[in-house]
Amino acid sequence: MARILLITGGARSGKSTFAEDRAAAYAPPWAYLATAEARDTEMTARIRLHQTRRGPDWHTHEDGTALVETLRRTEDGFGVRLVDCLTLWLSRLMEEDADIAAETGVLCDYLRGTKTPVILVGNEVGLGIVPANALARAFRDEAGRLNQAVAAVADEVVFMVAGLPMTVKPA
Amino acid sequence: MARILLITGGARSGKSTFAEDRAAAYAPPWAYLATAEARDTEMTARIRLHQTRRGPDWHTHEDGTALVETLRRTEDGFGVRLVDCLTLWLSRLMEEDADIAAETGVLCDYLRGTKTPVILVGNEVGLGIVPANALARAFRDEAGRLNQAVAAVADEVVFMVAGLPMTVKPA
Amino acid sequence: MARILLITGGARSGKSTFAEDRAAAYAPPWAYLATAEARDTEMTARIRLHQTRRGPDWHTHEDGTALVETLRRTEDGFGVRLVDCLTLWLSRLMEEDADIAAETGVLCDYLRGTKTPVILVGNEVGLGIVPANALARAFRDEAGRLNQAVAAVADEVVFMVAGLPMTVKPA
Incomplete structure (x- = not known):
């Protein structure tokens, strides 16, 4: 089992489901580090729904951009984050x-x-037409750089297509 | 030869050509279930051109959204649909x-x-920047879910890149 | 080592870095055929920076759309273009x-x-939502066709994801 696994792919390609399936191979409990922000009631409801679906072996942490701090805090007591x-x-x-x-x-x-x-779940956002919007262009550049950096330190990288994993870096 | 084959990929990645090549391995005649709609003369001409190119072993069916009905009607008499x-x-x-x-x-x-x-030919539409348009976002979510569902029941799934198939689910 | 290698992928997927790494396996000097145009001071500075980073074994050729002429001119004297x-x-x-x-x-x-x-470095631009803009649609169609044509004559094709090569056509 990989120590660091990066799961990347497009929208609705099955990344999160595959991530949860892979997590289940480690000893519970598992830490879920959510980076989504509950900006409105609909989003809050959706986040709660996902939390309920994952079940009691999952401990959800929502700490905004303080990702590394949360990773440090969950070093002990969890089979996987x-x-x-x-x-x-x-x-x-x-x-x-x-x-x-x-x-x-x-x-x-x-x-x-x-x-x-x-x-870690990533997103491939750079395979469409160059966005007209400058912020969107900057974002896709940064997302590409971030994915490359994490992939370089990962022990295993998969690219999801239609819910199925394609091996990018074998474990 | 796969019973159910899903061919997915981006625009102009060679999906249809590869699909027709793979179909040729089955005994003719072959049923072509077109889901494109001839909304104008240009589109009609383009559809007819493709039909002529495919040749007489192909029988074209254009039934709009009644896809499953057409699949049922073509169970007998065709080597592949x-x-x-x-x-x-x-x-x-x-x-x-x-x-x-x-x-x-x-x-x-x-x-x-x-x-x-x-x-079945699918399209990957979720690998660009999140669309600003709500309908486009809904469409890419639905397309992702549809591809996942069909891939789950398929015996073989390929992802086309530059006219070449990459194996997602081996036959 | 492949005679003709096509490296394709999304924006910031590590295509250029991988291309330079692969080029280093051939005997220097190496010809760099730049197709980017220095339209402003920022772009000129960026091009010069890349040139300096590549080092003295690289000879840069900037001939706009006269790509094949430059390829012909660099047949002799270079380990790879x-x-x-x-x-x-x-x-x-x-x-x-x-x-x-x-x-x-x-x-x-x-x-x-x-x-x-x-x-040759290509770009996959057809995996997002269909662009609303007609010129963008035409461009992604042409880019897809060009990638298919070059992939067909290439001895090796790779698809970059998060800085890592996936084999599309093995060498």
């Missing part, structure tokens, strides 16, 4: 005008050194 | 405000049970 | 209102016959 997802984390970092390269560096340093497994 | 493509079918179902989950269920039940092979 | 990238070349051809099918044919004929290796 699932980060869902890197792209929303990036999106919030950009909103906060954070230093993306520095944050990526801190995350990758942490991943290199941790002994407790981590599964 | 080619559905080109799932994404246009979905697009028309959404226009008709149909129950997509229910329609997907009926299609997948049919595919699980049929004895006459079916090749 | 790197074309970075096909999509910018296409973009400039479309601006010049060139005959894309004819230009593609000339390039592919050249690639079929040359003895000096060529590495």
